[in-house]
Amino acid sequence: MFSKETYIKRRRAIKEYMKSGIILITGNGEVGTDYLDNTYHFVQDSSFRYYFGIDRTDMFGVIDIDNDNEYIFGYDFTISDIIWMGKQPKLKDEGSNVGIENVGSYNDLKEFLKANSNREIHYQPQYRGDNIITLCDLLGKTPTEIENGSSEKLCYAIANQRIYKTPEEIIEIEKAVNITREMHLKAMQTAKIGMREYEVVANIQEVVNNHNCTNSFPTICTTNGQTLHNHYHGNTLESGRMLLIDCGVKTIEGYCGDMTTTFPVEAKFSPKQASIYNILIDAYNHAESILKAGITYKEVHLATVTKIAEGLKSLGLIKGNIEDVVKNGAHALFMPHGLGHMLGMDVHDMESFGEVIVGYNGEQKSTQFGLSSLRMGRVLEDGFVFTVEPGIYFIPDLIKKWKDEGINSEFLNFEKIEEYIDLGGMRYEGDYVIENGNPRRLGMKMPKTIEEVEAERAKAYKN
Structure with missing residues (x-):
């Protein structure tokens, strides 16, 4: 992970490019090979990692440009998780490491998007079926609407930032x-x-x-x-x-x-x-x-x-x-x-x-x-x-x-x-x-x- 300032600077740049609306960037989840707990190697979505830095499953990043707020939505590990995985960081601490203080759960994200459904919500094209289904749930749309509704403006904004390597x-x-x-x-x-x-x-x-x-x-x-x-x-x-x-x-x-x-x-x-x-x-x-x-x-x-x-x-x-x-x-x-x-x-x-x-x-x-x-x-x-x-x-x-x-x-x-x-x-x-x-x-x-x-x-x- 790079410094906190790197991620803050990256998010500031995309806000300046997009100017208004809400940016929703989906992280990836785990996918079972032959049953739920036997998973393929996890690979985080690169744009999520570029702006939010966190390399673990089922995370969502939100940038509210008009209100100048940034959020990470995900989950904290339970004691059952910790038994199998060992001690894990808190979501709040992970957010703080990349300069974000506003964190919440998946249900919090759902409520946030529902409350802002009258605003323009930009999301990137989805290449995984599970993320398409998740966006259907979050945005109340059909899979076809999700596939056709990704933001070309956001794609250009991300591409024209990530293409220049620091x-x-x-x-x-x-x-x-x-x-x-x-x-x-x-x-x-x-x-x-x-x-x-x-x-x-x-x-x-x-x-x-x-x-x-x-x-x-x-x-x-x-x-x-x-x-x-x-x-x-x-x-x-x-x-x-x-x-x-x-x-x-x-x-x-x-x-x-x-x-x-x-x-x-x-x-x-x-x-x-x-x-x-x-x-x-x-x-x-x-x-x-x-x-x-x-x-x-x-x-x-x-x-x-x-x-x-x-x-x-x-x-x-x-x-x-x-x-x-x-x-x-x-x-x-x-x-x-x-x-x-x-x-x-x-x-x-x-x-x-x-x-x-x-x-x-x-x-x-x-x-x-x-x-x-x-x-x-x-x-x-x-x-x-x-x-x-x-x-x-x-x-x-x-x-x-x-x-x-x-x-x-x-x-x-x-x-x-x-x-x-x-x-x-x-x-x-x-x-x-x-x-x-x-x-x-x-x-x-x-x-x-x-x-x-x-x-x-x-x-x-x-x-």
């Missing part, structure tokens, strides 16, 4: 990035032919636990990198395959890291693997070289996929004018996703508000295949923290579909592409902040080049 936030994110780096190094230094993917995941998870962190998202560890988000961990690591690791941690303070590496199952890259990997890293380096305040991230994305297309053309997989290749989206056969996303208290920061609000600041997204998956296209500014994550994939079903239907056939050499179809997929991801107009990659130096990666892979086969 120095204390950047410190926390960098902690997460450095632990995430350890996760990747552990995988590089231990993965060997004959292991199962889940054994590599176990080694990665050891790093998370050793730092008293949690995962910022479920770890992707797969020799089938052509499946973009592959959470299956049952394959055996075999000679000739690449292992793609996409993972990250969330620190105890609630900030995330997110990085991706891809490396050969063997100690060294094969010539074919190296030819594609070098194109990937050239594209990543090019993206890094043009990052700056004032450029749109859509421009960075398009420049990066252009670099990938140029590299693939040099191998004979793409043909024709590169500008036309990118304009027509032919490159998306190999990279059907966007270059990156915002990073912060959520691994895709504030994505529950929608990509148009957070990633595009109200501008509409492209509908073109590939470009439509770009989560962020807005102008980069100081304080933005985001990922850079180019990829190159050989997806058999997608290749077959495009070949059979003649999609972008004037730009694609399918006969040559099919020579690489067993390569799978690869991507490389780093986390960046814009400071004083310039980019800085967060965290300590990370292996990137073939030589650097092979140096780490040699450690796995040392004994």
Whole structure:
């Protein structure tokens, strides 16, 4: 938890932006896995934690802008709770720690909202069914009315505040990035032919636990990198395959890291693997070289996929004018996703508000295949923290579909592409902040080049 002044300052800023009405921010509750008391790992709503700081279940924050009052509604632990959990803080003390003296129960909140039902009540979009049901009870509305009634103005207010990371936030994110780096190094230094993917995941998870962190998202560890988000961990690591690791941690303070590496199952890259990997890293380096305040991230994305297309053309997989290749989206056969996303208290920061609000600041997204998956296209500014994550994939079903239907056939050499179809997929991801107009990659130096990666892979086969 940050200082009391941090949370007071954050709430003051959103009051100044919103100007009037009531802001209601819902925290999260626990959810049972197979019965009520056997719960999934609890994750607090990031906006609640951002403004109210409390990381426990069933809390509600209210900011009454017109009367300049702030409240936390929740509950105090009973003696039955304490028997099982040990001594717990009082709600009043938790409120005081973040500069709020007005606290009450769920029923108090219900009465407060009922008494103020004639006023404008702003709440954020809900991504959990239990919170939708709770808001139905609190506001006397149907689930459809709750889903359609969230405040776009509040979403913009929160997004335009949380998107600018303060120095204390950047410190926390960098902690997460450095632990995430350890996760990747552990995988590089231990993965060997004959292991199962889940054994590599176990080694990665050891790093998370050793730092008293949690995962910022479920770890992707797969020799089938052509499946973009592959959470299956049952394959055996075999000679000739690449292992793609996409993972990250969330620190105890609630900030995330997110990085991706891809490396050969063997100690060294094969010539074919190296030819594609070098194109990937050239594209990543090019993206890094043009990052700056004032450029749109859509421009960075398009420049990066252009670099990938140029590299693939040099191998004979793409043909024709590169500008036309990118304009027509032919490159998306190999990279059907966007270059990156915002990073912060959520691994895709504030994505529950929608990509148009957070990633595009109200501008509409492209509908073109590939470009439509770009989560962020807005102008980069100081304080933005985001990922850079180019990829190159050989997806058999997608290749077959495009070949059979003649999609972008004037730009694609399918006969040559099919020579690489067993390569799978690869991507490389780093986390960046814009400071004083310039980019800085967060965290300590990370292996990137073939030589650097092979140096780490040699450690796995040392004994």
